[in-house]
Amino acid sequence: MISLDRASLRYGPILGLSPTTFELPDGGGITGLLGPNGAGKSSLLQLLSGLLPPSGGEVEVFGAAPFRNPAVLARLGLVPEGDRLPTGLRADRWLRMMGELSGLSGEGLKAAVVRVLATVGMSDRAHLTFARMSKGMRQRIRLAQALLHEPELLILDEPFNGLDPEARLTLMALLRDLAAKGTRILVSSHILGEIAQLTDRILLLFRGRLLAEGTVTEIRQLLDRHPVELRLTGEAQVLARWAVEQPELAALRMEEDAVVISVRSPRDILPRLQKAAAEGGIPLRALDPLDLNLDAVFQYLTKDHA
Amino acid sequence: MSAAPSSLATIRATARGYAPRVLQGRGWVLAALVMAPVGLSILIFTISRMRGLDANPGEALRIFHEGLVKMMLPIMALVAAPAGIREDLEQRTLPLLLVRPAPAWALPLGKGLPWFAWGAAWLILGALGLQLVGGDPTLLPGRILALVGAWWGELAFMTLLGLFFKRGTLWGALYFFLWEPLVRIFPPFLQRLTFTHHIESLAGSRAAQVQANQLLAQEQVTTHPALALLALLAFGALCWALAGWKLHRTPVGLAGSEAEG
Numbered sequence: 059m060i061s062l063d064r065a066s067l068r069y070g071p072i073l074g075l076s077p078t079t080f081e082l083p084d085g086g087g088i089t090g091l092l093g094p095n096g097a098g099k100s101s102l103l104q105l106l107s108g109l110l111p112p113s114g115g116e117v118e119v120f121g122a123a124p125f126r127n128p129a130v131l132a133r134l135g136l137v138p139e140g141d142r143l144p145t146g147l148r149a150d151r152w153l154r155m156m157g158e159l160s161g162l163s164g165e166g167l168k169a170a171v172v173r174v175l176a177t178v179g180m181s182d183r184a185h186l187t188f189a190r191m192s193k194g195m196r197q198r199i200r201l202a203q204a205l206l207h208e209p210e211l212l213i214l215d216e217p218f219n220g221l222d223p224e225a226r227l228t229l230m231a232l233l234r235d236l237a238a239k240g241t242r243i244l245v246s247s248h249i250l251g252e253i254a255q256l257t258d259r260i261l262l263l264f265r266g267r268l269l270a271e272g273t274v275t276e277i278r279q280l281l282d283r284h285p286v287e288l289r290l291t292g293e294a295q296v297l298a299r300w301a302v303e304q305p306e307l308a309a310l311r312m313e314e315d316a317v318v319i320s321v322r323s324p325r326d327i328l329p330r331l332q333k334a335a336a337e338g339g340i341p342l343r344a345l346d347p348l349d350l351n352l353d354a355v356f357q358y359l360t361k362d363h364a
Numbered sequence: 365m366s367a368a369p370s371s372l373a374t375i376r377a378t379a380r381g382y383a384p385r386v387l388q389g390r391g392w393v394l395a396a397l398v399m400a401p402v403g404l405s406i407l408i409f410t411i412s413r414m415r416g417l418d419a420n421p422g423e424a425l426r427i428f429h430e431g432l433v434k435m436m437l438p439i440m441a442l443v444a445a446p447a448g449i450r451e452d453l454e455q456r457t458l459p460l461l462l463v464r465p466a467p468a469w470a471l472p473l474g475k476g477l478p479w480f481a482w483g484a485a486w487l488i489l490g491a492l493g494l495q496l497v498g499g500d501p502t503l504l505p506g507r508i509l510a511l512v513g514a515w516w517g518e519l520a521f522m523t524l525l526g527l528f529f530k531r532g533t534l535w536g537a538l539y540f541f542l543w544e545p546l547v548r549i550f551p552p553f554l555q556r557l558t559f560t561h562h563i564e565s566l567a568g569s570r571a572a573q574v575q576a577n578q579l580l581a582q583e584q585v586t587t588h589p590a591l592a593l594l595a596l597l598a599f600g601a602l603c604w605a606l607a608g609w610k611l612h613r614t615p616v617g618l619a620g621s622e623a624e625g
Binding site for chain 2: 100104107108109110111125126128129131132134135136138140142143144145146147148151152154155156158159160161163200203
């Protein structure tokens with residue numbers, strides 16, 4: 059469905075995206091595009107949505123270059139970052155126009171407008187002009203315009219910015235629902251928690267480079283030189299004594315009723331730990347991985363490339 | 365999945381979608397630009413008649429050439445064109461249009477048509493209003509065609525400048541207010557590169573009204589009215605087409621900036 063072959067993007071002297079190669083297969087599901095501000099997320103999304111052609115390399119969506127390609131654009135929907143909408147227009151009439159520009163007409167167009175307004179929960183407020191809408195309402199309308207033609211690929215650039223917690227949850231539920239129905243969704247964010255709630259399939263960008271792709275766990279496994287922190291709760295002295303004998307140990311910190319160990323290759327040490335605990339060799343009451351989450355992965359990777 | 369809309373469907377949808385914009389502030393400014401000089405001359409004419417004074421038979425001609433053609437028409441184009449496709453570029457809403465399967469080249473014309481129709485309606489009304497202050501009825505069709513044809517050309521020209529230059533409005537103002545007045549001293553060929561020449565060819569020259577210091581330094585050329593109208597319409601169409609081509613070719617990103625494609 060999506061294929062980048064050393065695709066890059068320059069804004070004059072500024073490199074927006076370094077040569078990047080990756081593929082996303084056909085089928086539904088949500089992929090998170092993560093990275094801090096300026097990482098190149100929007101550049102990548104602009105390449106994929108056909109707004110900009112690559113400065114180098116190749117971008118293919120549905121097997122063709124997307125820039126000004128109606129055959130590709132008819133199959134994707136884009137929700138750009140921000141809440142900007144044309145001034146002075148009513149939402150329902152604007153959506154009607156956007157539907158027509160997507161090739162809809164007649165009863166199909168009417169039905170599509172009604173459907174997307176219901177989907178984003180704006181049926182009763184669609185007669186308002188954009189100037190009279192809140193930021194959250196405008197964001198919903200921006201999502202609605204992208205859903206009008208039932209795209210196979212939905213691209214959202216920082217869609218959670220400015221939304222209140224309830225609206226975020228609503229949007230997340232909506233995206234999950236769309237993904238379950240077969241829509242491939244690519245959503246960017248610089249807030250890791252948002253993406254972690256939506257999916258564990260991520261692309262990690264930093265300073266215009268694709269650092270990693272895969273699930274959180276897969277990416278974590280790439281970090282051999284970065285120790286994983288585990289908190290072992292129990293008799294701290296005994297647990298510490300056991301830990302220092304392990305070859306994977308990188309660091310150790312004592313806490314009240316617990317010891318926090320940093321270990322390399324957790325897949326090797328964890329079975330031994332479990333076995334020792336099961337056999338009563340160590341007084342272990344609880345085991346908590348402290349940094350096997352998206353934030354930790356992100357920090358490790360970006361620190362490495364900074 | 366839906367099929368891509370045709371060029372005509374794109375123009376129709378865009379024009380209809382953005383039509384309500386002309387009924388807002390900028391649209392009423394356009395109306396005022398036409399009706400202010402016409403309305404003022406009607407008021408003065410009415411007061412003169414009430415006082416038993418004779419109306420100046422050249423007043424309608426003067427308002428048409430000095431007020432509408434030389435001053436208001438260019439200002440209308442300078443005001444209306446930035447509300448066309450340039451507005452979406454500056455407000456960063458253009459990506460929402462460009463990501464649709466509709467042909468991008470049709471968007472400038474689609475967005476410009478409501479402004480053209482609105483401005484043309486007021487210009488026709490203004491030309492009719494000039495009849496009240498003694499306008500020659502035989503010149504009315506020519507004046508209407510001249511105003512509407514020039515409005516078509518000037519609006520398209522300003523739209524094109526807005527897509528080619530960041531300071532398109534400035535370049536447009538320089539053209540209208542520095543280049544066009546020089547028509548009086550231009551050699552024949554350059555006279556044809558002004559709106560003024562074609563407007564006067566259609567609406568009738570005001571040679572009988574000019575003063576000695578306004579006499580042409582060069583030989584005045586004449587263009588058949590039909591050719592003048594054709595020139596205005598063709599120039600406008602060319603500008604719309606070039607604006608569409610520019611938009612189609614130019615990568616416009618989310619930041620409204622161009623990338624190296």
